[in-house]
Amino acid sequence: MAWLSIIGALFLQYSIFHIIRFIYRHWFRKPFSWELYRGEWAVVTGASYGIGAAYAVELAKRGLNVALLARSIDKLRDVAQQVESKGAKSQVISFDFAKASSEDWKQLENQLNSLTVSVLVNNVGVNVSLPTAFLEMEEEKMDQILQVNIVATQRITRIVVPKMVERRKGVVLFLSSGGGVLSPAPYLSVYSGTKAYENALATALAGELESSGIIVQSVTPFFVTSEMSKIRKSSLAVPSAARLARDSLQSVGYEVCSNPYWFHECIATILSYLPLKLQIRYVAKLHRGLREKGLRKSAQKKE
Ligand SMILES: NC(=O)c1ccc[n+]([C@@H]2O[C@H](COP(=O)([O-])OP(=O)(O)OC[C@H]3O[C@@H](n4cnc5c(N)ncnc54)[C@H](OP(=O)(O)O)[C@@H]3O)[C@@H](O)[C@H]2O)c1
Numbered sequence: 001m002a003w004l005s006i007i008g009a010l011f012l013q014y015s016i017f018h019i020i021r022f023i024y025r026h027w028f029r030k031p032f033s034w035e036l037y038r039g040e041w042a043v044v045t046g047a048s049y050g051i052g053a054a055y056a057v058e059l060a061k062r063g064l065n066v067a068l069l070a071r072s073i074d075k076l077r078d079v080a081q082q083v084e085s086k087g088a089k090s091q092v093i094s095f096d097f098a099k100a101s102s103e104d105w106k107q108l109e110n111q112l113n114s115l116t117v118s119v120l121v122n123n124v125g126v127n128v129s130l131p132t133a134f135l136e137m138e139e140e141k142m143d144q145i146l147q148v149n150i151v152a153t154q155r156i157t158r159i160v161v162p163k164m165v166e167r168r169k170g171v172v173l174f175l176s177s178g179g180g181v182l183s184p185a186p187y188l189s190v191y192s193g194t195k196a197y198e199n200a201l202a203t204a205l206a207g208e209l210e211s212s213g214i215i216v217q218s219v220t221p222f223f224v225t226s227e228m229s230k231i232r233k234s235s236l237a238v239p240s241a242a243r244l245a246r247d248s249l250q251s252v253g254y255e256v257c258s259n260p261y262w263f264h265e266c267i268a269t270i271l272s273y274l275p276l277k278l279q280i281r282y283v284a285k286l287h288r289g290l291r292e293k294g295l296r297k298s299a300q301k302k303e
Pocket residue numbers: 045046047048049050051052069070071072073075095096097098099123124125126148175176177178220221222223224225226227228229
């Protein structure tokens with residue numbers, strides 16, 4: 001019986017430690033200070049709406065100028081206006097990460113090299129419009145997801161980071177995802193695969209760039225309100241994009257893989273106790289249902 005009580009005591013201590021650390025992390029610890037970065041530039045990819053736009057505005061509030069990249073120029077201009085209303089400078093750069101030619105990339109490189117960039121938010125990402133079985137995905141869609149989420153994200157990182165290394169200063173964030181890193185995602189295989197890739201890339205870079213004074217972080221949220229998630233109204237489980245961006249900017253410099261919104265971390269903890277097989281079955285069923293619902297909806301629209 002003695003060993004049982006020792007195990008029990010250890011378990012209790014372990015749980016108490018985790019709970020205290022959780023509370024400290026989300027409510028008491030000193031938020032990352034952006035003071036040193038005031039007046040310098042942040043580059044945000046996929047900044048015309050959604051989570052990217054929210055990061056842009058939150059960074060502007062902290063005194064950073066923001067270069068905004070995406071395809072929709074009018075929407076980018078709206079975000080630029082919000083950035084400037086916070087007293088920061090902005091630059092709108094229309095760029096298609098799926099289709100850019102080497103010429104376009106060269107031009108982008110020159111444009112970014114003319115700015116003192118000390119923050120890169122790798123936010124641009126594409127997803128399938130409905131959960132889709134791997135075997136039924138169109139080759140073209142697969143390529144587009146890999147191109148934007150992995151190839152282009154890597155490429156812009158290679159453009160921006162060398163200058164940060166020279167200046168021994170910088171923050172690089174990757175918008176990875178809870179789905180793919182913290183939970184399985186059947187029927188979103190390629191999308192979630194790219195998110196796991198980004199998480200691994202960020203973790204590796206964090207180790208390579210630490211001695212150059214650069215902070216690299218992977219952000220792994222679950223649902224956030226946006227076009228992509230198709231959830232418009234925020235709730236306990238689904239924070240607004242602004243809330244996620246605020247929480248994320250506070251957690252910079254702490255965890256290498258961060259789930260900045262507190263309730264998402266609770267979800268991750270609960271999931272970590274459930275057997276993977278069970279999670280896979282549950283999510284597969286959920287996504288099959290979502291797919292059928294989506295198909296019914298688009299059939300109704302056509303009628
Ligand atoms: N929403 C969530 O629940 C959630 C959860 C976990 C992780 N994430 C990740 O967070 C990131 C942002 O998600 P979100 O929900 O804000 O997505 P979103 O609403 O779909 O916004 C995507 C942004 O990327 C831009 N974009 C898309 N394709 C592009 C291309 N080919 N070239 C240039 N820009 C392009 C879009 O602008 P244009 O159309 O103007 O180009 C838009 O600004 C993604 O990486 C996503 O994987 C989201």
